[in-house]
Amino acid sequence: MENHARALADITRLARKFRDQLPDVNRPYNELNAEVYRDGALPARHKRLIAMAVAVTHGCTGCMLFQVEEALAQGASLEEVYETLAVALGLGGSMASSKTAQVMAYLEEKGLV
Numbered sequence: 001m002e003n004h005a006r007a008l009a010d011i012t013r014l015a016r017k018f019r020d021q022l023p024d025v026n027r028p029y030n031e032l033n034a035e036v037y038r039d040g041a042l043p044a045r046h047k048r049l050i051a052m053a054v055a056v057t058h059g060c061t062g063c064m065l066f067q068v069e070e071a072l073a074q075g076a077s078l079e080e081v082y083e084t085l086a087v088a089l090g091l092g093g094s095m096a097s098s099k100t101a102q103v104m105a106y107l108e109e110k111g112l113v
């Protein structure tokens with residue numbers, strides 16, 4: 001399997017490089033994300049877990065790795081990550097199965113499992 005931590009770092013670096021070329025597009029995008037992922041009726045970590053499940057079912061590797069990292073930073077437990085992956089698996093079926101394995105590989109690389 002690929003090194004997921006390196007893949008996430010590369011995706012983040014290249015996405016930032018792209019966004020730097022379009023600051024007028026980047027600014028409202030950042031403002032939207034700041035509002036969407038703030039604590040509200042749902043805690044920020046739950047919002048990140050939801051985003052991770054959506055990313056897993058849509059097959060967006062960079063999105064799911066970024067969201068699991070953010071969820072952990074917001075205080076999500078591994079059990080919450082696992083249950084969220086189970087929800088994504090239930091919704092996405094076998095297509096989501098390979099993506100759940102990638103999240104687990106990322107957690108393993110970080111020494112969390």
